[in-house]
Amino acid sequence: MAPAAETSVAPNVRSPSTLPLLAGLGAYGLWGVVPLYFKLVGEAGADEIIAHRVLWSVVFLALVLAVRYRGRIRSSVRISGRVAAALAVSGALVAANWLIFVYAVNTDRVLQTSLGYFINPLVSVVLGTVVLRERMRPVQGIAVALAAIGTIYLAVRVGRPPWLALGLAASFGLYGLVRKVTDVGPMVGLFWETLMMTPVVALWLLFLADPAALAFGAGSPAFDLLMAGTGLVTVVPLVLFATAARGLPLITVGLMQYIAPSISFCLAVFLFREPFTPDHAVAFALIWTALALYTASAARHARLQRRLARRTTAPAEARP
Structure with a gap:
């Protein structure tokens, strides 16, 4: 029975419409279960985990970009001084976001990470209104x-x-704002962000951190591989997300962003047994209602935009 199932599924996986959808589900699914991974390396401090996440992300991103752009790698990753300055700011913001996230996971507050990423889209709305005058x-x-x-x-x-939830929402909201006004692709941008952070984390690891407190190199090779894997945990979902973003409508990608915090919420409550009181239930209910309204409004606006685009592009003789 297995070969028959594989034969029937394969054509759908290769179809242009299915692959971006699977990539999007894979990206947000991986982001949702990533607390499980950081629990595995929890014996290292959050600062050490982030340092290795930065270093190994640079390595894996460089490999991905080398494969993607091949002979034109230098021209493809070249950026201007203005973009570099913006990416230095966004790099600091994403580092802060990663640090808060890992600290929350390793101190048994995954529920706060879920709350933070549920709030994040609404923080982005506020920033867009206040800063970009949307x-x-x-x-x-x-x-x-x-x-x-x-x-x-x-x-x-x-x-x-x-x-912690507010810190995650604010840092990622500001990160999204900086990246929105910076003309650079997601993977090239993250490559430069992490590359510019590399000297800072290398300095910390070599000279500022207490060598006796570092977990990398002091335990088993399996643990060291898990620490190196924090780079893959960063890069693989990003590659999948880039595939989804190119092939799916924006509203579909927007709806998918709730998959990750929903999975984290379930992990926090049902697997990690974090306290979930009636007060949490009231707060989450209000936030979920807010997200439902926000999503419905975005979907309606997207439909209106499509209708307007069809009307403006229709042949003159077809118009009433």
């Missing part, structure tokens, strides 16, 4: 207000703001 539609305003109410409610009931 117009916030009324439904989006209601969604942002609901998410704010849910976050404030949780902060009041728990007794302190969910700093």
Whole structure:
């Protein structure tokens, strides 16, 4: 039975419409289960894990770009001084985001990572409105207000703001803002971001960190391979995401972004047994309602844009 199943599935996998969809599901699925991976290297501190994530990401990204661009690698990754300055800022933001994420996972607060990435799209809406002067539609305003109410409610009931979730949402929202106004592709951009971070993390590993506290090289070869694998954990989903983004409508990619925090939410509650109180339920319900409104508004806007595009591109004789 197995060979028959493989024969029937293979043509669909190779079809242009299915491959980007599978790539998108793979990217967000991997991002959702990545807490499991960082639990495996939890004996290293968050700072050491991020240092190795940066170093090995540079290696794997360089290999991917070399294969992708082959003989024109130098011209393909060349950037201007202005873009380099912007990527230095975005690199610092993504490093902060990674550090907060790994720290949250390794201190048993995966639920906060889920909350942070659920809030993130709404933070991006606010940043787009305030910084880029984009117009916030009324439904989006209601969604942002609901998410704010849910976050404030949780902060009041728990007794302190969910700093890790807010840090993740803010750092990644600002990262997205910088990358939006920077003319560079996702993989080339991340390559330069991590490359510019490399001297900093290398300096930290060689001279500033306590050698006795470093886990890499002090344990088994299997653990060292897992630490090197943090680069693959970064690069593989990014390659899959780039494939999905090229082949799928933007609204589909936007809906997929909720897969990762949903998986992390399930891991936190059902596998890691992190506390999930009625107060968490109220806050998440408000935020999920906000996301439903936001997504519905985005889908409606995308449909209107498509209709307008069809009308403007239709032949003159076909127009009423």
